[in-house]
Amino acid sequence: MDLTPTTQQQQIVDAVRTLLERHGAAARAKALLATDGYDHDLDARLDEAGFTDIATGEETGPVEAALVTLEIAKAAGMSAYAAGELVAPKLLGANPKIPVALTRAPADFPIRLGRHAKLILIDAGEEAELLEVAAGDVEPVDTDQVGWPMGRLAPGALARAKGLGPGSGAILRRWWRLALALETVGTMQGALDLTVGYVKTREQFGRPIGEFQTLQHRLSELVVIVEGARWLALEAAFRDADPLNAATAAGRAAGAASLVARECHQMHGAIGLTREYPLHLWTTRLGPLAVELGGPSAHRREAARLRFSPEEIGVREAYWR
Amino acid sequence: MDFDWTADDIEYRAALRRFLRDALGPDWKGYKGLAPTEYKAAAGAFCRRMAERGYLTQSWPREYGGGDASAWRAAILSEEVGSPDGEPRGSQYMNVNWIGPAIMRFGTPEQKAYFLPKISAGDITFSQGFSEPDAGSDLASLRTRAVRDGDDYVVNGEKIWTSHTAIAEWLFLLVRTDPGEKRSKGISVLLTPMDTPGLTINKVAGFVGESAFSNPVFTDMRVPAANRLGPENGGWAVVRYALAFERIGVAHYRHAENQLNALARDANVRGLMDDPAVQAKLGEAWEAVEAARLLYFRVVDLRAHDSPPTADSNVARVAGTRAYQIVAEAADLVLAEHGLGGVGRSRFNLTAGITSGATEIQLDQIATRFLDLPRPAVGARD
Numbered sequence: 067m068d069l070t071p072t073t074q075q076q077q078i079v080d081a082v083r084t085l086l087e088r089h090g091a092a093a094r095a096k097a098l099l100a101t102d103g104y105d106h107d108l109d110a111r112l113d114e115a116g117f118t119d120i121a122t123g124e125e126t127g128p129v130e131a132a133l134v135t136l137e138i139a140k141a142a143g144m145s146a147y148a149a150g151e152l153v154a155p156k157l158l159g160a161n162p163k164i165p166v167a168l169t170r171a172p173a174d175f176p177i178r179l180g181r182h183a184k185l186i187l188i189d190a191g192e193e194a195e196l197l198e199v200a201a202g203d204v205e206p207v208d209t210d211q212v213g214w215p216m217g218r219l220a221p222g223a224l225a226r227a228k229g230l231g232p233g234s235g236a237i238l239r240r241w242w243r244l245a246l247a248l249e250t251v252g253t254m255q256g257a258l259d260l261t262v263g264y265v266k267t268r269e270q271f272g273r274p275i276g277e278f279q280t281l282q283h284r285l286s287e288l289v290v291i292v293e294g295a296r297w298l299a300l301e302a303a304f305r306d307a308d309p310l311n312a313a314t315a316a317g318r319a320a321g322a323a324s325l326v327a328r329e330c331h332q333m334h335g336a337i338g339l340t341r342e343y344p345l346h347l348w349t350t351r352l353g354p355l356a357v358e359l360g361g362p363s364a365h366r367r368e369a370a371r372l373r374f375s376p377e378e379i380g381v382r383e384a385y386w387r
Numbered sequence: 388m389d390f391d392w393t394a395d396d397i398e399y400r401a402a403l404r405r406f407l408r409d410a411l412g413p414d415w416k417g418y419k420g421l422a423p424t425e426y427k428a429a430a431g432a433f434c435r436r437m438a439e440r441g442y443l444t445q446s447w448p449r450e451y452g453g454g455d456a457s458a459w460r461a462a463i464l465s466e467e468v469g470s471p472d473g474e475p476r477g478s479q480y481m482n483v484n485w486i487g488p489a490i491m492r493f494g495t496p497e498q499k500a501y502f503l504p505k506i507s508a509g510d511i512t513f514s515q516g517f518s519e520p521d522a523g524s525d526l527a528s529l530r531t532r533a534v535r536d537g538d539d540y541v542v543n544g545e546k547i548w549t550s551h552t553a554i555a556e557w558l559f560l561l562v563r564t565d566p567g568e569k570r571s572k573g574i575s576v577l578l579t580p581m582d583t584p585g586l587t588i589n590k591v592a593g594f595v596g597e598s599a600f601s602n603p604v605f606t607d608m609r610v611p612a613a614n615r616l617g618p619e620n621g622g623w624a625v626v627r628y629a630l631a632f633e634r635i636g637v638a639h640y641r642h643a644e645n646q647l648n649a650l651a652r653d654a655n656v657r658g659l660m661d662d663p664a665v666q667a668k669l670g671e672a673w674e675a676v677e678a679a680r681l682l683y684f685r686v687v688d689l690r691a692h693d694s695p696p697t698a699d700s701n702v703a704r705v706a707g708t709r710a711y712q713i714v715a716e717a718a719d720l721v722l723a724e725h726g727l728g729g730v731g732r733s734r735f736n737l738t739a740g741i742t743s744g745a746t747e748i749q750l751d752q753i754a755t756r757f758l759d760l761p762r763p764a765v766g767a768r769d
Contacts, residue, residue, distance in 0.1 A: 067396070067459050068389045069681075069688040075388065129388055262758050279763040282754035289753055290705045293685075294678025301681060304390045318674040366670025367663060373673050374651035374660065 069297075074125070075133060078117075082134050085115055086141040092256075095144040095347055102206065102215040104165060104182035105144040112138075112147060118161045121151050128152065132248050132303035136296070139252025140259070142347040144215075146179050148245035149187070152307075156241050157187060157194055157230050168242050170359065171195070173219045176207040178354050180217030187238055188227055189359075194238035195227035213350030236309070242359055244307040247299040247315035250355045254292050254319070254326040257348035261285070261330040275333075284329055292326065295319040310372040317365030323356035392459075400463050403442065407467060407475075410436045417472030423553035427512065430477030434509025437476070444483055444507045451491055451499070452507045458690040462638070462683070469641040478513065478551040482506045484636040485629040486513050486559060493617035493625050498578070514581070516546040516560035516603060517626075523548075524745045526561075527571040527623065531605060533562035535612065535619075540564070540577060542585070542608040552588050552601040555581050560610075561626065564619050571623040576616040583608050631696040633743050635686050639707030640679035643714045647672050650714070650721045657721075665720050672710070672717040679706040698756035701749040708746055711739035 071079065086108075094105055112118055112134075121131035135148045149166040167183035169175075171190040180186065181204060188195040197203065197219075203226075204217040230238075262285060265276030275281060295318045302311035327349040331338045338345040356362065372378065392400070410433060418426045437443040446461045447453020474480055487506045490498055505511035522529040531544025542562055549558075558579040565573030579586070585608030591600040617625040651660075651669055659665045682703040689699060715736035740746040754760045 067392055067684065067688070068691075069685055070692055071388055262760070266760065274761055276760040277763055279751070279754075282758075282760055282763060283747065283750040285758060285760070286705070286750040286753035289757055290682075290702050290709065291678075293702055294675075294682055294706050297681035297685065298674070298678055300388065301390045304388060313670075314674050314677050317670055318678055321671065321674070362671075363663070363667045366668075366674065367666040368670070369673055370651075370660075370666040370670035374648075374655070374669055376655050379648065379652055379655060 071133070075130060078120070078126075078130050079133050079137060081115065082112075082117060082137045083141075085111055086137060086143060089143075091138070091141040091143040092344055092347055095142045096344060098144055099213070099347075102181060102209060103144070104146075104179070104215060108138075108143050108145050109147070109163075109165070112145070113163060117147075118151060118163055122155050122160065128244070128303040128306060129300065132244070132300055135245065135248040136252040136255070136299075139249045140256040142253075142256055142344070142351075146183065148249050149179075149242075152245045152248070152303075153187065153238065153241040154185065156237050156307075157196070157234055158185075167217075168238070168245075168358075169219075171224070173224055176209075176216040176218050177204075178214045178216060178358065180204055180219070181206045181215040183217070186219075186227075188224070189235055189238050189242070190227075190229070192232055192235050193229045194234035195224075195229050197223065197227040199223075200226075211350055212354055213347060214354055216354075239359065240307040240309045240312045243312035243316035243365060244299065244302050246355060246358055247295065247302060247312070247319040250316075250319035250323055250352065251292060251296045251299050253348050253351050253355060254288075254295070254323060257326055257330040257345065257352070258285075258288055258292055260345055260348070261333050265333055281333055284333070288326055288329060291318075291322045295322055310369060313365045313369040313372065316359070317362050317369055320356045320358075320365055321362035323352040327352040396459060396463060399460060400467065403464065403467050406436075406440055406442065411475055415470070415472060415475070417470070418475075418477070419473070426477065427554035430475065430479060431509055431512075433475050434477075434479045438507060438509045443476075443479075443509055444487065446483075447487060447507070448491070451487075451503050458687045462687045465636065465638040466641045469638040470645070474637075478555070479506075479509060479511075480636065481515065481633075482511060482513055485633050489625055489629040490616065492628060493576075495613070497613065498616065502578070511557065512551060512555045513557045513559050514549050514551045514555040514601075514603075516549055516558045516579070518546060518548045520545065520547050524748050526626075527574070529561055529563060529574065531560075531562045532566065533564050533575065533577065533610070535564070536609075538612055539609040540612060540615070542577070542579075542605040542610055545602060545604045547591065547600070547602045549601040549603055550599075552581065552603060553599070557581060558586075558603065559616075561622060564622075568620060573620050574622040574626075575619050576622040576625050577610045578614045578616055579608075579610050583610060585609065630744070631700065634700040634704050635683050637743075638683065639704075639739070640676050640683060640710055643672075643679070643707070643710040644676045646711075647676060647714050647717065650717055654721045659721060665717075668713075668717045668720050672713045675706070675710040675713040679703065679710040682706045698752050701752040702757065704744065705746055705749045705753070708739040711736055 117134050120126040121128050131151045138147050146165040149168050150161050154166050155161050164184035165182045166185045167177050167179045168187050169177045171188055184199050186197040203220055203223040205220050207216040207218050209216045266274055268275050298315035298318050302315040305311045337343045441454050445454040445456040449455050490502050519529050533540040533542045560577045560579045562577055563573050564575040585606045587604050589602040591602050593600050654660050654665055686700045686703050755762055
């Protein structure tokens with residue numbers, strides 16, 4: 067047991083942070099919102115820097131890809147990195163290095179990043195399905211208060227998706243849950259960091275509002291939740307998206323997303339509601355993340371089924387003295 | 388990052404379980420119903436068996452008779468002795484976890500020679516004299532007064548919420564030695580024998596669990612100055628050092644998990660596992676327990692890497708408390724099936740946020756030390 071990042075892991079984190087900073091990921095994401103655009107340049111840079119094959123590398127794996135995913139989400143990078151790097155390789159053998167979106171059959175609702183996806187992986191229950199997106203397959207969806215470009219499958223498009231074999235549905239779901247947990251945690255962290263910085267400088271009643279205990283305790287509670295969710299997600303990555311670990315991490319993250327968004331807005335006041343101020347970059351992404359793949363209730367029920375089935379309880383019981 | 392136990396640690400845990408099963412028996416149900424003297428004898432006998440096997444002070448340095456065990460071994464031991472039925476070491480876990488280390492750090496050669504072998508052998512019981520009627524979370528405002536008179540201190544005042552007074556031989560007592568110095572600067576620690584003349588104990592009936600609180604009162608009680616631990620007026624540093632050990636000394640997440648397992652068994656037996664509300668709540672409680680476990684582990688990891696204490700321990704403590712509380716919510720759903728028969732089975736719900744530092748104090752610490760927010764105009768200042 068050793069929860070301290072290795073030197074290599076720390077180097078990866080430092081490198082991706084530098085890349086995101088130089089790229090101006092958040093500023094670009096803000097500019098792209100006007101056109102519901104996607105940051106293809108960011109994907110290209112991540113690829114050039116070698117971050118698109120680390121989940122399946124010789125000396126690196128899902129933990130390293132998880133650390134990169136957290137950083138991209140924290141920096142508000144507009145990228146489908148998580149799906150491409152952590153989910154697609156488990157079904158397709160490698161990161162396809164084109165934007166990947168994830169959805170569930172019958173896929174009759176808007177898909178996060180669907181507007182720009184070149185591949186769409188579909189949870190159809192027992193099987194996962196793959197749709198190679200052709201012209202006219204996806205209709206853009208207007209997303210005024212949603213921080214992700216969304217798209218909807220055109221009628222008939224789903225019929226062209228091909229099955230990926232028995233059992234592929236379960237593989238998709240557990241890696242999706244892991245990716246979702248990481249993206250949600252990184253996005254919550256970005257919103258929280260901005261808010262902590264804001265309350266240190268914003269003065270009212272003659273002092274920084276961060277001096278008021280009523281805000282301090284609420285921020286501290288958010289720290290407890292986000293820190294816990296981050297470690298759950300990292301452990302799930304370490305365990306190759308084990309179904310219980312992945313569901314646990316996804317439930318914790320998704321269950322906290324609305325609270326984090328609401329509290330960060332509350333502590334910012336009206337300025338947080340403007341287009342000018344960047345808080346919305348993170349908070350308007352949290353809503354869709356929170357409800358994806360069934361939302362907190364679905365993740366939690368899955369975790370409970372896995373952890374507290376009669377067989378599992380029996381096993382654990384014998385394990386105890 | 389490596390979330391797996393080493394083969395050595397797995398073997399260590401297995402051996403520890405075998406020891407616990409042998410020492411306590413497979414059906415150990417705690418010390419409930421025992422008179423204080425019987426309880427003391429049973430916990431003492433258990434501690435002596437732990438001592439014989441090197442478990443009791445495994446984490447202490449070798450120069451003090453310990454085993455130099457890693458922080459992870461200490462965490463495994465905390466998990467394994469964490470039983471829904473109680474702490475088999477009784478109050479002696481405090482001796483080992485923080486009183487011993489505080490004496491090693493601040494004690495005189497005579498104090499070390501007297502106390503450390505007794506703690507190592509499981510032959511001594513301490514009570515903790517911290518809180519006062521007007522000094523709870525604001526511990527630094529304590530007023531129990533100690534005045535130097537020759538080779539003694541003369542102590543007047545009182546403590547409250549003191550546990551284990553019926554069985555303890557010693558009191559780890561915080562006193563004010565300099566009334567002119569404000570707050571934390573005038574405090575000292577006196578290691579005080581419980582049979583000292585001038586010390587009387589009033590009982591305070593509690594209703595949660597089996598804890599009986601006490602209200603020790605000191606009337607012209609004379610304590611030799613040689614019993615002072617650490618410098619005069621330097622007691623606050625001793626307390627801070629001691630409490631850094633105390634915060635994650637108990638594997639709260641493991642207690643919560645044990646309760647949750649019991650609830651889930653009930654839910655299965657009663658066919659409630661198909662109820663989506665019960666499922667979702669059990670899943671949510673499991674998340675909270677697991678999150679708390681990893682946050683405790685993070686603190687253990689920092690200690691294993693010899694990092695100085697950080698506010699991560701406050702984060703972990705709050706997560707542990709929240710885990711108990713969500714387990715209690717799950718209990719409300721599951722135990723409703725029992726009607727009133729289930730009441731009282733989630734007793735930690737009421738105590739979790741109060742013991743070893745109220746949640747609000749932990750949140751203060753996270754705000755100022757983890758988030759680096761300015762100290763509030765009103766709130767904890769030390």
